Amino acid sequence: MSDGPRIVVAGAGAIGCFIGGLLAGAGHSVTLLARPRIQAEIRTHGLTLTDFGGMARNLSSDELTLASDETCLRDADIVLVTVKSGDTENMARQIARHTPQGVQVISLQNGMGNRAILAQHLPQHDLRAGLVPFNVVAMGQGCYHRASSGDLVIEGGPADLAARLSLPQLRMIEHADITALQWGKFLMNLNNALNALSGLPLQAQLRDRAWRQLMADQWAEALSVLRAEKIRPAMTTPIPARLVPALLRLPTPLFTRIASAMLQIDPQARTSMAQDLAARRPTEIDALQGEVQRRAQALGRATPVTDMVLRVMGWAELAGEGLPHLPVTALRTEMAAGQDQQKG
Template sequence: MRIVIAGAGSIGCFTGGLLAAAGHQVTLLGRPRILAEIAEHGLTCTDFSGMTQMIEADQLTLATDPTCLADAEVVIVTVKSRATAEMTALIAAHAPAQAPVISWQNGMDNGTSLRAGLVGRDVRAGMVPFNVVPSGAGCFHRATSGDIVIETGAGDLAKALNAPDLSVTESARIDAVQWGKLVVNLNNALNALSGLTILEQLSDRAWRRLMADQAAEAIRVLKAAGIEAQPTTPLPVWMMPFVLRLPTALFSRIAAQMLTIDPTARTSMAYDLAEQRPTEIDSLQGEIIALGAQYGCETPVCVRVAELINRASQEGVVQPQYSPKQIRG
């Protein structure tokens, strides 16, 4: 299948690499700084389990020109939320109308805004549960586990996109899957504010208590709004705050059974701050704050965390090192 990855960064290069290794004709539409690395070194996908997949640069099409979309049988959108509107316009202008467009992005609004700009096309929301860390010289490392989920639709797209080391399933309740991921993604900001890796953060009960308070706040808002959230782990979403508050020894045992986390993993928002790029805070905490306001639920933790992220962005603080106490204020 001819697949265009629209926005080749961490998620796009990692998934595009595994799809190319599985025999698909993959075009990486991205920025020169990333494509130059791949042109020089090839693309290497690695993961926490020891998987290493090398893809030579000549097995891929590397493109900075959006007219490459004209060749797509499937478009996978992997830009950050801030770039979705622009990418939607490029897809509308260049991609064939019959090519399905799949969002592998965080937040609730990307699928909606792609759909609004691509009326009449097969647009599917999706959810990527795992973390990918760019480690230089064309290497992208998957640092946590999980299967990608896409919205059910015509054809058997999930099966077509399954590749060795890349599992894709379909769901008729993708909104519930995405809300479940959003609750997890609220930690992106806390992780960015902490200056720690995800593992260091999870190993500290004070951080976990703050994560739990933030998750509980979001769960209350979703309940008030009558929104279902499906978990990305075997644990129901409502249990997340209880498990996070457990003593470290017990928590570590339960977490180890559910999720593999590489010691290097940091959230995508930590990378955004580090590289002084706009963050996705409005699509994550912003979503809960707006819903809370609509349903009369207070969201003090999300509000405070969003303020601190926006302040760090404005002041160009690339790696804040807040303690949980400082965040609580």
């Protein structure tokens, strides 16, 4: 048994199983608070972790603890929150109910509202916002595959938490202005919906100039809303947020040379929203495009790209038929129709 911190991954899906599994494989005491389906897969097949660079790790179910009962939080020194944004408040209540003051809680979630929700319920905890820059795909039978690169980033604080949890295969760093980086990741995540609607692997979508141009329009629209609120997103890459739309609009040969780091992903990787839509699960569209739309409405600004994406994703979720494989021209047409309707 490890004499280090006891870690509970609260809401262990693809990201949680991958991160928790690597921590367990390095000797940490890890409990995965997961759905019965995920537990059954791991108990039957073990936990297999792979990545696009060739890493392959397999852990037996004996090397970590699986739990479906929130009372496992009572033993936690560190809680890694990896639930979807819509489940954050419920998880915050569970953490507040079962953990003492001072327990370290790290939010490794998409969207910008999760830290505030956690803080409402956990005012005496050591709460850190964080971001996960890479994509993890659930392959089935307890296998989780990291399809892109990047280091975990968490909000700075006491106890050098990042150093305690960093691994060769899972580097974690602390950053003083985590909010600016989160906004940068937020802008990147706006493509999750477009990727889901396209049905394309992410790399193929990024190599298609028409899709990149729509991505650029969406990015520029959201960035203008953030600028109006005096929000300045920061990127973990050398390219400033304000230049990303111009980069995306470049001809493909030039784009692939300049943005080679963006293309260092598995050829078949898709975004988490594409995975959710394919599996007929609710998506996090409200925490992404919904956030842009609400802020724009408060400012009295029009957001035709964002509005269109919200409409079409709503239809796709309601249809429950998986990935719609829409051409980019269909989304452009729907956006124009929405604008005409507003004018009428």
